[in-house]
Every structure is written in structure tokens, then in C-alpha cells.
Amino acid sequence: MTTTGRVPASSFLRRWRLPLFGLLAITIAAAGYLVYAKKSNAEAKANVEKENKTSMVFELAAIDVLKSEVRDLNTSLAISGSLVPFSQVTVRAKVGAEVRETLVQEGMAVTKGQILTRFDAADLRARLTAQEASVDEAQAKLGMANKNRKSNESLLKQNYISQNAFDVTNNSVELAQASLKSALAQRQVAQLALADTEVKSPIDGIISKRHVQAGDKVSLDSPLFTIVNLSQLILEAPVPAYEIPRIKIGQLLSFKVDGFGARSFSGKVSRINPAAETGSRSMLVYVAVNNADAALKAGMFAKGSLILEKSTAMPVIPLVAVRQQNGKDVVYKLVNNVVQVQAVSLGVRNEDEGVVQVLEGLDPGAIVISAKLDGIKPGSKVSLPKVEAKSDNPMPTKPTATTLKG
The missing domain is CATH 2.40.420.20 (conserved putative lor/sdh protein from methanococcus maripaludis s2 fold)
Structure with missing residues (x-):
């Protein structure tokens, strides 16, 4: 039997098994080390960043x-408007006459009852004289009628005159009394007309407009003077309708007016117009402003803040x-x-x-x-x-x- 130089396959595998396992173990260990090293580096970096942040x-x-x-903190609403006098009157002529003299001019302060102008009173004085004469005549007729009634009353008791004749006499007395009352009334009208030739101021205030001059012929109800009282003003401010529910009577307004620098003024809401203005859909709020020193003038424009809510x-x-x-x-x-x-x-x-x-x-x-x-x-x-x-x-x-x- 002849023997060859070949090595069996099973013997070859057994020879290389251990080195292969060793190589695989080394590879796995190296991979694990790399993962561990990467994780350690990431943790170290995170720790460094965390330390830097802290x-x-x-x-x-x-x-x-x-x-x-x-x-205190207040909620407010910005509003603006014009100042108008709380009290303002236009004095008008109560009689038709010629202006004889004017005693005041624009900007002058006047008091209630002060004479502003005088009219020519000659015609009215003559009318008063005529009415006084009519009163005298009516009084004389009444006196005569009373005497006749007294005489006829005595004759009636003696049946010398009829009842109808006495009634006529008594009626004459009543007519004379009515005539006297009419004459007295006409005399009073003449007296008042004569008194009205002196035009007096109905309020305390300042003349803002003089409508007549001496020599002018005025008719009944013609404007003579415009008088304003500046002791109290009204700030008329248009406010959008949707803001009205937040506005109440008595709320405080702080405002400023151009020309007064840092000076501030104040007022309180006194009225609210119940109807919106056509077109703008705004409603007028009226703020009462005390102006005792008369620093503010009618027609000035004011801007301010209305305090809607005040906190502690x-x-x-x-x-x-x-x-x-x-x-x-x-x-x-x-x-x-x-x-x-x-x-x-x-x-x-x-x-x-x-x-x-x-x-x-x-x-x-x-x-x-x-x-x-x-x-x-x-x-x-x-x-x-x-x-x-x-x-x-x-x-x-x-x-x-x-x-x-x-």
C-alpha cells in the first residue's frame, strides 16, 4: 500500500480553529474599546460643556x-376736545330804539345787574306820560260812576227809579273799573319799556362779543352782547361708542392745554350724551372743569386721560x-x-x-x-x-x- 503526502481536511480545520477564534476575539475587543472610548469622549465633552455653562x-x-x-395703577382712556363755557348768554334788546351809548367792550368783566348800554328813551318816556294820563282819566271816570251808583241806590230804595235804571248805573261802575285796570296795565308796560332802555347784565362774566355800536337802531330781540362765565368750563370730548360702557359719571380727567407748559388741569365727567353723532358714531362726554383763576379760555383744545379704573x-x-x-x-x-x-x-x-x-x-x-x-x-x-x-x-x-x- 502506498502512502501520499496530503493532509486530511479535518486535520487542517482543527489546526486553524484556535487562531481564528483568537483573531475574532481580538476584533471584538478592539470594536468594544472603540465604542467605549467614543462614549467616554462624548461624556467628557458633555461634562465640559455643562461645567462651562454652570x-x-x-x-x-x-x-x-x-x-x-x-x-397705584390706573387704566385710562385718551380723549380730547374743546372747552366751552358752562354759562353763556346773549343779551337781546327788549325794545326797539336807538342805541345812545355802549359802556362795555370785548374782554371786560361785568357783574350781574351792571348797565351795559343805554337806548334813546325820549319816545318811551312820552308814551309813559300818555299812559299815566290815561290812568288819571280812568280813575276820574270810576269816581264819577261810583257817585252815580250811590245816588241811584238811594233812589232805588225810595222807588224813584226802576231796577233796570240802577243796573245800568252799576254796570257803568264795572266798566270804569275795567278801564282803570287796562290803563294801569298799559302804564306798567310803558314803565317796563322805559326801564329796558338801560340794558343790564344778567350774569357775572366777561364780554366776549359786542354786537352794537352807539347810534345803531335796534329792533325787538336784536342781539346786543354775548357774555361768558369762565369760572366753570365744560370739556366736550367725542368718544367712540364702544368705549361708552366703561365711562361713568364722576370719573376723573387729567388734561393739558397747549401754551401752559407742564401745567395740568383736571375735571370730572358730569354728563354723557345718549345719542351718537351721525357719521362718526361717537358720543359726546361732558367734563366739568373748575376754572376759578380764569386761566383757561373758551374754545381752547385740550388733550388728556380719563381714569376708568383705579387700583390700590x-x-x-x-x-x-x-x-x-x-x-x-x-x-x-x-x-x-x-x-x-x-x-x-x-x-x-x-x-x-x-x-x-x-x-x-x-x-x-x-x-x-x-x-x-x-x-x-x-x-x-x-x-x-x-x-x-x-x-x-x-x-x-x-x-x-x-x-x-x-
Whole structure:
């Protein structure tokens, strides 16, 4: 039997099995090491970033933070309108006559009962004289009628005259009495007409318009003077109809008038017109303004704010400081230079000032971030400016934040 040099296949496999397993184990170990090393590097990097974040400090500017201040907060409505006198009259002629003299001019102050002008009274004085004569005549006729009645009454008792004759005499007395009453009335009219030749002021005030001059011929009811009383004025302000439900009698108005600088005036709502103006759909609100020093004049234009609602003193912050988190109102509050989230309950808002009242959740004097600053979140560390956080600038205009490494 002859033997060849070949090695059986089973023997070959047995020879290389162990080296193959060893190589596979080394490969798996190397792969595991790579995964472990990558994970370790990622964790190390995350830890470094986390450490950097925890050590990061945001330097804030003075306009980025403020202290909540305690004060009253009002909701108001901006209104404007013209000032008109509360009391204004146009004095008119009560008789037709010629103006003899005028005693006052525009801008002069007058008092009630003061003579403003005089008319030529010659014609009216003559009429009064005639009426006085008519009264005398009527009195004489009445006296004669009374004597006749008394005489006829005696004759009637003695049956010397009939009852009809006495009735005629008695009727003459009644007619004489009526004539006297008419004459007295006509004399009174003449007296009043003569008195009306002196025109007097019906109120205290200032002459705003003189309509006549000396020598003018005026007729009955002609305008003579316009007098205004400036001690009290009315500000007539048109207000959109949808704002009327918020306006009540007695609400306070603070307003200013051009030419008076920083001086402010005030008044109270006294009346509200029940009908809207055609076209504009606005309604007139009348504000009573005391003007004891007569500084304000009729026709001046005023602009102001009508206080609709007045609150009690509570912490107040700007509206821009309020954020939304999970459907709730929150602010970023600083405690030991660390940002914390603080839930708040809000009250009265003033959109004009851009502030809101905090009912709950914020103590007076608490420091809050008043601007939306990128990168600052709850837990962030901040560095406050050296100056004290402002409380008189509720509307930051240029939020800034500088990042420093700790």
C-alpha cells in the first residue's frame, strides 16, 4: 500500500480553529474599546460643556433689570376736545330804539345787574306820560260812576227809579273799573319799556362779543352782547361708542392745554350724551372743569386721560417682563444673582404706560429681568450693574447681555 503526502481536511480545520477564534476575539475587543472610548469622549465633552455653562455669567445692563415698585395703577382712556363755557348768554334788546351809548367792550368783566348800554328813551318816556294820563282819566271816570251808583241806590230804595235804571248805573261802575285796570296795565308796560332802555347784565362774566355800536337802531330781540362765565368750563370730548360702557359719571380727567407748559388741569365727567353723532358714531362726554383763576379760555383744545379704573397700591412691573410658561404668567426673578422662575397673578394693566399690576407672587422691591435676553434661562448666573437696578424705566428700549466666563 502506498502512502501520499496530503493532509486530511479535518486535520487542517482543527489546526486553524484556535487562531481564528483568537483573531475574532481580538476584533471584538478592539470594536468594544472603540465604542467605549467614543462614549467616554462624548461624556467628557458633555461634562465640559455643562461645567462651562454652570460657570457662565451673563453681565446685565441697567436697562435689563428693574425693581418692582409699589404704586397705584390706573387704566385710562385718551380723549380730547374743546372747552366751552358752562354759562353763556346773549343779551337781546327788549325794545326797539336807538342805541345812545355802549359802556362795555370785548374782554371786560361785568357783574350781574351792571348797565351795559343805554337806548334813546325820549319816545318811551312820552308814551309813559300818555299812559299815566290815561290812568288819571280812568280813575276820574270810576269816581264819577261810583257817585252815580250811590245816588241811584238811594233812589232805588225810595222807588224813584226802576231796577233796570240802577243796573245800568252799576254796570257803568264795572266798566270804569275795567278801564282803570287796562290803563294801569298799559302804564306798567310803558314803565317796563322805559326801564329796558338801560340794558343790564344778567350774569357775572366777561364780554366776549359786542354786537352794537352807539347810534345803531335796534329792533325787538336784536342781539346786543354775548357774555361768558369762565369760572366753570365744560370739556366736550367725542368718544367712540364702544368705549361708552366703561365711562361713568364722576370719573376723573387729567388734561393739558397747549401754551401752559407742564401745567395740568383736571375735571370730572358730569354728563354723557345718549345719542351718537351721525357719521362718526361717537358720543359726546361732558367734563366739568373748575376754572376759578380764569386761566383757561373758551374754545381752547385740550388733550388728556380719563381714569376708568383705579387700583390700590401693589407691585408694578413692565408688561415685557411677563412670560408664558405652561399657560401661566411668570417672570424671571433674580435671587443671589441667579435667575429663577416665579409664577405671578396679574391685575390691572395700563397699555399706555406698558405696565401691569402684580397681585400675587412678587414681593415689593424684587429684581426681575425686564427684557427678553437670548441665552438667559432659569438657573443662569448673572452679574448686575454696579448702579442699583432701575425702577423708573419700566419700558427697556435696548436689551443687552454680555457673556463672561467664570
